[in-house]
Amino acid sequence: MKEYDFIVIGAGPAAINFSKNMKNAEKSILVIEGDKFGGTCPNYGCEPKIFLEGAVRNVLGSQALLGRGIEQVSRINWAKLMQTKKVIWKTVPQGEENNFKKQNVETLYGLASFVDNHTVEVNGQKYKADKIIIATGEKPRKLNFPGNEYTHNSNDVLDLDKLPKTVTFIGAGIVSMELATVLSAAGADVSIVEFLDRPMKAFSSKHVLNTVAEMKKRGIKFYFGQEVSEIKRAENSFTVITSKDTQIQADYVVDASGRIANIDRLKLENTDVKTDKHGVIVNDHLQTAADNIYALGDVISKKEPKLVPTAKFEAEYLTHAFINNDNTPIKYPIIGSSAFTFPQIAQVGVNVDEARDNVDYTVKDIDKLSHSDMEYAGRNDQSAKLSLVFNKKGELVGAAESSQTAVNDINGYIPLIGLHVTKQQIHDNYQLIFPAVSFKTEATI
Numbered sequence: 001m002k003e004y005d006f007i008v009i010g011a012g013p014a015a016i017n018f019s020k021n022m023k024n025a026e027k028s029i030l031v032i033e034g035d036k037f038g039g040t041c042p043n044y045g046c047e048p049k050i051f052l053e054g055a056v057r058n059v060l061g062s063q064a065l066l067g068r069g070i071e072q073v074s075r076i077n078w079a080k081l082m083q084t085k086k087v088i089w090k091t092v093p094q095g096e097e098n099n100f101k102k103q104n105v106e107t108l109y110g111l112a113s114f115v116d117n118h119t120v121e122v123n124g125q126k127y128k129a130d131k132i133i134i135a136t137g138e139k140p141r142k143l144n145f146p147g148n149e150y151t152h153n154s155n156d157v158l159d160l161d162k163l164p165k166t167v168t169f170i171g172a173g174i175v176s177m178e179l180a181t182v183l184s185a186a187g188a189d190v191s192i193v194e195f196l197d198r199p200m201k202a203f204s205s206k207h208v209l210n211t212v213a214e215m216k217k218r219g220i221k222f223y224f225g226q227e228v229s230e231i232k233r234a235e236n237s238f239t240v241i242t243s244k245d246t247q248i249q250a251d252y253v254v255d256a257s258g259r260i261a262n263i264d265r266l267k268l269e270n271t272d273v274k275t276d277k278h279g280v281i282v283n284d285h286l287q288t289a290a291d292n293i294y295a296l297g298d299v300i301s302k303k304e305p306k307l308v309p310t311a312k313f314e315a316e317y318l319t320h321a322f323i324n325n326d327n328t329p330i331k332y333p334i335i336g337s338s339a340f341t342f343p344q345i346a347q348v349g350v351n352v353d354e355a356r357d358n359v360d361y362t363v364k365d366i367d368k369l370s371h372s373d374m375e376y377a378g379r380n381d382q383s384a385k386l387s388l389v390f391n392k393k394g395e396l397v398g399a400a401e402s403s404q405t406a407v408n409d410i411n412g413y414i415p416l417i418g419l420h421v422t423k424q425q426i427h428d429n430y431q432l433i434f435p436a437v438s439f440k441t442e443a444t445i
Contacts, residue, residue: 003128004028007120009112009266010135011096012039013308014297017315018133019105025323030129031100032122034111034265038096040137040298041308044155048085049178052158053340055081056185060218060342061404064380076186078163086159113267117290133318134273134280134288134295136266138259138306143170147231150238151255154179164188164252168240170228172199174339176256177211181341184220191221191248193228193240202337203345204352206365207402210385211341223248261299276301284329286318294318305337334418338407343383346410349417350398355389361397364388369403379404388413395420 006022008015011033019029036043055076062073100107110122119128140153154175167183169176172194184190192199200208212222226242231253233239240248261279272290274281278301286294296318297311304310310332317330336348355361369384370376376384381404389398399413412432415421 001119001126001128002030004030004106005129006030006131006133007032007112007127007129008133008135009120010039010137010262010297010299011037011100011107012135012137012297012311013041014135014137014311014315015039015133016096016099017312018135018296018319019100019103021316021319022323023103025319027322029103029105030108030127031105032108032110032112032120032127033097034109036093037100037107038092040139042089042092042096044158046308048089048158049182050340051085051088052081052182053178056182057342057404059185061379064404068380078186079161081186082159082161111265113265114270114273115267117271117292130292131322132293134263134266134293134299135297135311136262136299138279138298139262140255141258141260143228143255143257145228145230147233147238148255150231150233151253153255157183157254164250166237166250167191167252167254168193168238168248168250169254169256170240171255171257172196172222172224173256173258174200175259176254177215177339177341179254179256180220181215184215184218185342189219191223191240191250193223193226193242193246193248195225195227197224200339200345203339203347204387204400206352206387207345207347207385207400207406210383210402211339211343211345214343214383215341259298261301263299278302285321285327286314286330304332305335307335307337310335334414336410336414338410340407343381343402343404344406345400345402346406347400348398348410348414349396350389350391352387352389352398352400355398360392362390364390375405376403381405395422 005027006029008018008031011031015031022029041047059074059076062070066073097107108122112120112122115121115126119126157179163186166189168191169180170193172192177199180190180192198208223246226244226246228240229243230241231238238250238253240250240253273288273293279299280288280295281301282288282295288295296314298306320326334349336346338346352363355363366386369386370382384403386401388396391397396417399410401409
């Protein structure tokens with residue numbers, strides 16, 4: 001049986017950054033991957049999604065300017081766009097595996113399962129380590145109802161060669177809203193069925209509903225307060241039937257009801273590791289109930305956003321702790337989150353909805369950004385809305401925006417909030433390029 005200092009299960013961003021930071025530690029590391037090296041983000045998730053969103057933003061942006069100096073809108077050639085996407089990301093898995101090897105890390109392809117707290121089995125062979133790190137991420141959830149075998153998941157959508165004419169998404173989370181935006185902009189007739197009364201509950205309601213209103217204007221149909229009870233197959237299409245007996249015809253149905261921790265094949269019952277419905281339970285040292293087993297990334301049950309930057313931060317924390325024998329608990333920085341819809345939604349810090357109900361905070365709403373900022377006016381971004389949260393000291397502690405450029409705008413606020421920057425410090429120490437977010441900042445902080 002081969003033995004290592006560390007075994008990492010999963011080869012996504014957490015494992016990549018862990019291995020990179022352990023390069024000079026003179027430790028033996030084995031990284032095991034059961035799907036594609038690189039993980040979800042470059043293969044099935046954020047990277048190809050944002051690539052497609054870049055094309056979509058140009059198309060929908062040109063539509064918003066039609067009749068305002070733009071005479072012809074852009075159009076998406078789906079087949080060519082997907083062909084380009086596949087060429088760009090074709091070499092990612094092999095490239096990421098090679099990068100591990102450059103860090104003197106051994107790699108192994110296969111599904112890992114635990115034999116005990118120190119041992120895993122892959123392809124019939126057993127491997128032992130002093131410490132084992134679970135970094136398997138999440139995978140798409142599969143709802144259970146009659147006809148669920150006809151549904152596809154988000155991975156399938158990002159690999160579609162031919163654009164369906166009609167698409168129904170089940171669920172209105174971030175992934176669903178983003179992919180619905182992409183397929184609609186490409187020319188598909190899109191519907192979204194959601195059990196709750198609105199999408200993306202983690203985001204500010206004001207800004208989510210603003211984006212929903214803009215999506216409706218483009219023809220995307222929403223069915224809130226109902227769940228899918230059955231899918232029936234016809235000769236050339238499907239009928240999605242909801243709990244309110246709504247019947248929606250579709251050529252393609254996507255189960256985008258959410259993501260779950262990718263742990264069902266790890267045989268964690270053979271270990272002391274504990275889990276809940278959100279993933280692997282860890283303490284403030286990223287340590288599981290088995291003191292030699294740790295977890296990184298989206299597989300962890302946590303309140304922090306499950307994002308690549310979060311996984312990277314956790315990997316950096318853990319490698320520092322191991323190399324320096326540092327027992328300091330992890331302290332997460334301020335982390336922004338976003339949805340690459342159109343308009344985009346982004347937020348950071350204290351949640352706007354929670355702040356409105358708390359006397360310790362004041363919320364300042366700027367609902368007509370296009371009336372006061374020439375950049376929004378130039379894009380005809382008439383619905384753009386920004387909300388800022390202040391504490392009793394007058395410090396900026398939260399921000400949320402719905403606009404065509406919300407992600408970049410909120411990124412401008414993250415260092416101001418994280419570093420507790422005051423208006424005077426902004427004035428005394430720097431001036432950003434006009435007309436950056438600093439001008440809104442100076443007027444509001």
